[in-house]
Amino acid sequence: MHATLILKQVLADKASPVQDKWRGIPTRLNNIPHSRDIRAYFYEDVLQATIRSIKDGNTRLRVDINIPELNPEMDVYRIGTLMELVRALALSFADDGKRVKVCVQGSMGEGALAGMPLQLAGTRKILEYMDWGDDETLGTFVKLGAIGGKEVDEEDDMFILVAPQNAVGNCIIDDLQAMTTAAGKRPVVLINPRLKDLPASSGIMQTMGREQRLEYALTFDNCYVFRLLYYLGTQYPIMGALRMSYPYRYELYKRVNEENGKEKYVLLATYAERPTPEQIDDAFSGKSRDQSKKASGIWGFLSSVFS
Structure with a gap:
């Protein structure tokens, strides 16, 4: 099967840093477009975390990665990068003999309310026209749904599942829950899901069953997290990053400018669980928990870390 050849192209050549283990956060992540090596570096990081989690028997997984090209809140968002990430994952598991179904949610709602989130518009067609290796890969080892x-x-x-998300007036949770029930113990991996409740078409939050929907969303465990940190309400400059690659601890980094005009990321702290905004604020401010209670935080990473 020639899927291996395509996967190697996606992950760059032998000199690429993805052939090594994690070597730290790439610099200049605000330079767009990202180089092929940087994209491949993150694809491999996500892939290895997902493989480890599935090997440990986990079946309800989620990947959250918001480098600029994968952050729909930024105007540099690139749907092709998301599709490349999905292809890298699917081809790797297919090359291992697995039959993988890549799923994109369809149009939700009826009549004038029918539609799908803008982030997902056209993704099914893009997946159909992508290069999946030899002619037998797509439709045999990899199927679309x-x-x-x-x-x-x-x-x-x-x-x-490619970026499943709720839309105004429509909730994807019911379809998602039906799918995981039918899947049983087979792995279901969500890539950059957005499962928070949104207002109904009337502008009122969808209160019926809201608690159950939120509880269901929490049944998916993070196998990978990478989020860039900014001042609240801004997207520049990058102040640091939060990373977790299963089964390792959450790592909090601070971006530091060097005298030669270069930059580096310095590890500030590690956590067994996802750190709270207060813990992140403490680490960047160099305060103890008792000290931080006496003064308000200055970093305001809440929107970047927990959105």
Whole structure:
């Protein structure tokens, strides 16, 4: 199967840093477009964390990565980068003999309210026209589908769901829950999901069943997290980063400018669980927990870390 050749192209050549283990955070991440090596470096990091988690028996996984090209809140968001990440994951598992179904949610709602999130518009067509290696890969080892219980076939070994998210007036949770129920113990991996409740078309929050929906969203465990940190309400400059690659601890980094005009990321702290905004504020401010209670924080990373 020639899927291996395509995967190697996605992950760059032998000189690429992805061939090594994690070597720290790449610099100049605000330079757009990202180089092929930087993209491949993150694809490999996500892949290895996902493989480790699945090998440990985890079946409900989520990946959250918001480098600028994968952050839909930024005007440099690039749908092609998301598709490359999905392809790298799917081809790697397919090359291992797994039958992978890549799923993109379809149009939700009816009549004038029908539609899908702008972030996902056109993604199904992009996936269909992408290079998946030899002619037998797509349709045999990798199949495309939507999100829902009826999309689960007996021969599917695992499922990769592309940025599932709620839309105003429509909730993806019911379809997602039906799919995971049908999947049983087979792995379901969410890539950059956005499962928070949104207002209904009337502008009122969807209160019926809201608690159950939020509880269900929490059943997916993070196998990978990478988020750049900024001052609250800004997207420049980068102040630091938060990273977690299963099964290791959360790592908090601070970006430091050097005298020669270069930059580096310095590890400030590690955490067994995802750090709270207060813990991040303490680490950047160099305060103890008791000291931080006496003064308000200055960093305001809440929107970047917990959105």
